[in-house]
Amino acid sequence: MGDRRNGSRCAARYVVLQGKVRALNFEKLMYRNIPLWLVMTLVLVGLVVLIAFGSLISYSAAGGQHFQFLSKPARAIADIPLNLAKAVALNNSQPIMAEAREDLPDGFWRNPNAQFTDDGYALIPRFVANRKRYVVLLIRLSDGKVVHEYAPDVAKINALSHLDSSTMLSNHSPERYTFGHPLLMPDGGLVFHDTSPQVRVDACGRVLWTIDGNFHHSNEFGPDGNIWTPTGALRSKLPHVSEDFKEDMISEMSPDGHILKRESIAAILERNDLTALWRSRPYDVDPFHLNDIQPVMESGPYWQKGDLFISLHNLSMVMLYRPSTGRVLWWRQGPWSNQHDVYILDDHRIQIFDNGVYSENIVPSTRLLKGEYVVNHNRVDVYDFKTGKVESPFEAAFAKQDIRTITEGLATSMSNGDIFTEETNYGRVLRMSPDGTVRWRYIAGGAGGVRYEMGWSRYLDPRIHARGIAAAVNARCN
Secondary structure (H helix, E strand, O other): OHHHHHHHHHHHHHHHHHHHHHHHHHHHHHOOOOOHHHHHHHHHHHHHHHHHHHHHHHHHHOOOOOOHHHHHHHHHHHOHHHHHHHHHHHOOOOOOEEOOOOOOOOEEEEOOOOOOOOOOEEEEEEEEHHHOEEEEEEEEOOOOEEEEEEOOOHHHHHHOOOOOHHHOOOOOOOOOOOOEEEEEOOOOOEEEEOOEEEEEEOOOOOEEEEEEEEEOOOOEEOOOOOEEEEEEOOOOOOOOOOOOOOOEEEEEEOOOOOEEEEEEHHHHHHHOOOOHHHHOOOOOOOOOOEEEEEEOOOOOOOOOOOOEEEEEHHHOEEEEEEOOOOEEEEEEEOOOOOOEEEEEOOOOEEEEEEOOEEEOOOOOOOOOOOOEEEOOOOEEEEEEOOOOOEEOOOHHHHHHOOOOOOOOOEEEEOOOOOEEEEEHHHOEEEEEOOOOOEEEEEEOEOHHHOEEOOOOOEEEOOOOOHHHHHHHHOOOOO
């Protein structure tokens, strides 16, 4: 018995002594004297490696095609912090919140002093705080009553996609899925996206079909009933661009969910000898930022039925394109800046929502986009093909209401001269007269000036959309 105890004690002492020896060896290693020449050599080698690494990153970011066996791993290493940030963002369940503005009550407000009743309807995608999700509201504008609500199951929609998450450009969590620019269908259902697959649901929110892809910004009917939507290529095949290059395309699809046509903006510009508009600039991974496709519904002296007005935000450019021939018939850059939403007024005039955004070197007060700001306020520019002149008929109205969304934004002209506009970043939709008198407004927000970004609202004329409105209002959903 004693021998066993002595043996155990000896073993324990050996383990302790062995641990002390290891600690001493580690301490000697950590505090060992190192020759200065070795330290300097390691520093110089490190600098050379750092310079080489940075050169590979710069070369690859500029679209370099050689040395990919080195530049690809370098980019992958450099992207680790960005990918971690994306992972955090994708797991973020917070809604998209705009900068706080004036403390206005949430929901619909009709101006009691304006002797006017709006007989239209509006589709408004908005965040509902107590439900922690976005919904789409169909609102009767004569009294502000919500006559139908769409709340599709976003998790089920996401589960239908077969895309690699690395190719997706936005957060599609149920809390942040904005139902971008919902298009009312004759059956009372909707077509929408969120920089994500295109989706069609019925009036009760049940999914009818999806199309995988990065569909974004506008949804519009063409004269034949097909749908035109901007789309981002999952992987660009253009030469001399980096892997993260955003190649925009125009996509036409049938109401039953089949892609009929898809064309690259880069290819359209190249075919029309306009490549220099983006290739001659400093390299940009997002040179076009296609944000609106507006089909021409009736032929006129300057365009034909089926032509397309296309808005390229990052070129501050609007062009008139004829898909049947592949030709750009007209294009212009400015005076609008980073514009959205082209709208055809009549047979010779178009209207453009001019964000009036410029860049600066310092970070402005807004939390929305670093380095960008709106000059005074947004505008609605009207271009006249007869005269070649640009006017801004709602200048005073937009200034009076302080409309200044940095990104997004849209405007639709009314038959009586009013305008319907969405200030997307600040969660506000309103109809106002040319002098800035508000007929009605809708706020997506809460107490203390909290605002939630919207997902592109749509004004519905009951004479044009009567069938879809009636189907939605009369839908009986569980």
